[in-house]
Amino acid sequence: MKPELGAWVSIGSYISLAMMKLIIGYVAHSDGVTADGWNNFSDIISSVAILVGIKIAQKPRDHNHPYGHSRAENISSLIAAFIMMSIGLDVVSKGGMSLFYRKEEVPQFIAAWVGMFSAVMMFVVYWFNKRLSERVNSQALASAAKDHLSDALVSIGTVIGIFGTKWGIWWLDPLAALLIGIIICKTAWHIFFETSHLLTDGFDEQALATYEQEIASINGVKRVSDVKARMVGNQIILDVTIHVAADLTVVQSHEIADEIEKMMKNQHHIETTHVHIEPDLNRS
Numbered sequence: 113m114k115p116e117l118g119a120w121v122s123i124g125s126y127i128s129l130a131m132m133k134l135i136i137g138y139v140a141h142s143d144g145v146t147a148d149g150w151n152n153f154s155d156i157i158s159s160v161a162i163l164v165g166i167k168i169a170q171k172p173r174d175h176n177h178p179y180g181h182s183r184a185e186n187i188s189s190l191i192a193a194f195i196m197m198s199i200g201l202d203v204v205s206k207g208g209m210s211l212f213y214r215k216e217e218v219p220q221f222i223a224a225w226v227g228m229f230s231a232v233m234m235f236v237v238y239w240f241n242k243r244l245s246e247r248v249n250s251q252a253l254a255s256a257a258k259d260h261l262s263d264a265l266v267s268i269g270t271v272i273g274i275f276g277t278k279w280g281i282w283w284l285d286p287l288a289a290l291l292i293g294i295i296i297c298k299t300a301w302h303i304f305f306e307t308s309h310l311l312t313d314g315f316d317e318q319a320l321a322t323y324e325q326e327i328a329s330i331n332g333v334k335r336v337s338d339v340k341a342r343m344v345g346n347q348i349i350l351d352v353t354i355h356v357a358a359d360l361t362v363v364q365s366h367e368i369a370d371e372i373e374k375m376m377k378n379q380h381h382i383e384t385t386h387v388h389i390e391p392d393l394n395r396s
Contacts, residue, residue: 118241118253119163122260125237126156129230136226142219144270144288145226147203151266151296152230154199155259158192162256165189179344186307189255193304200296207290211283219274219285227271234264249381255303262299266292313342323350326375332356332368334392341382350376350385358391365389 133149136142165188171181238260245253269288276284324339338353352372356365369387376382 116163116166118244118250118256119159119166121237121240122159122256123156123163125233126152126159129233130156132226133230136223140220140223140226142223142270142274143207143286144273144292145219145223147207147289147292148227148230148263148266148270150199150203151263151292154196154296155263157195158259159256161188161192161195162253166250166253179349182344182347183311185250186311189303189307190311193300193307196296196300196303200293200300203293203296204290205293207286207288207293211286211290219277221274221278224271224274227267227274231264231267231271234260234267238264255306258302259299262295266295310343315341315343323352323376323380326379327352327354327372330368330371330375332360332364333372337390338388347384348380348382350382351388352385353388353390355390355392358393 130149130152133145133152137144137146137149162185165185168184168188169180169182171177173180238257241253241260242257244250245257269291273284273286273288320339320341323341324336327333327339328336334355334357336352336354338351340351342349354368354372356368360368369389372387373385376385
């Protein structure tokens with residue numbers, strides 16, 4: 113199953129939901145449903161960016177991309193985050209204005225049905241893309257799945273807001289619109305932070321400590337002086353410096369390096385491990 117399938121599923125669901133919510137939100141006088149429609153519209157842009165990134169990431173290595181094009185996924189996520197933030201800020205401002213200037217129209221009940229249908233649909237898409245991202249190890253799809261889950265929760269909040277207006281709590285619907293805008297901004301910030309962390313070669317310190325401990329336990333390794341790792345798309349590149357007995361032959365040292373590479377691949381699915389070998393000159 114190809115990773116771009118998840119992006120196509122997202123795009124198809126978001127197009128249908130965005131059109132339905134923007135139309136019904138306007139006709140049924142619901143600020144919450146309208147804001148949720150803009151939320152889905154921002155997700156269309158995000159999904160298209162992810163699809164483009166996945167397509168580019170699958171291109172093979174060439175003369176000026178020796179590590180391939182995997183980071184195109186990260187760049188597409190970053191672009192999507194900026195677009196989502198701009199839409200989120202617009203929704204926040206409109207929701208805030210609606211709280212101060214009460215409308216005479218009460219949202220019609222059809223808007224609540226649209227919200228409930230949307231929540232169910234988003235839970236299904238979330239489950240599908242979460243499973244797919246785990247299978248193909250795609251950071252972009254994993255980010256999209258998180259967004260789908262927040263979209264489902266947003267739709268539930270929208271329904272609650274509409275019911276509130278029916279109970280005489282007029283401000284619940286515009287409040288739902290305001291909160292939806294905040295959630296869009298929060299999701300955009302999360303995607304931006306996570307993606308920028310990867311693009312600046314940030315890596316999990318606990319994972320590095322685990323790698324170092326396991327490498328140090330291999331027979332023949334006297335000590336590990338350095339362990340570094342970075343993500344290139346969805347692949348981990350690991351660099352490790354080990355110290356071995358000074359009297360080992362080149363063949364024996366190479367066998368230890370092979371053992372490290374094999375262990376990292378089998379236990380952590382790291383396809384690329386660079387092992388630098390130093391003689392252990394500590395006689396004490």
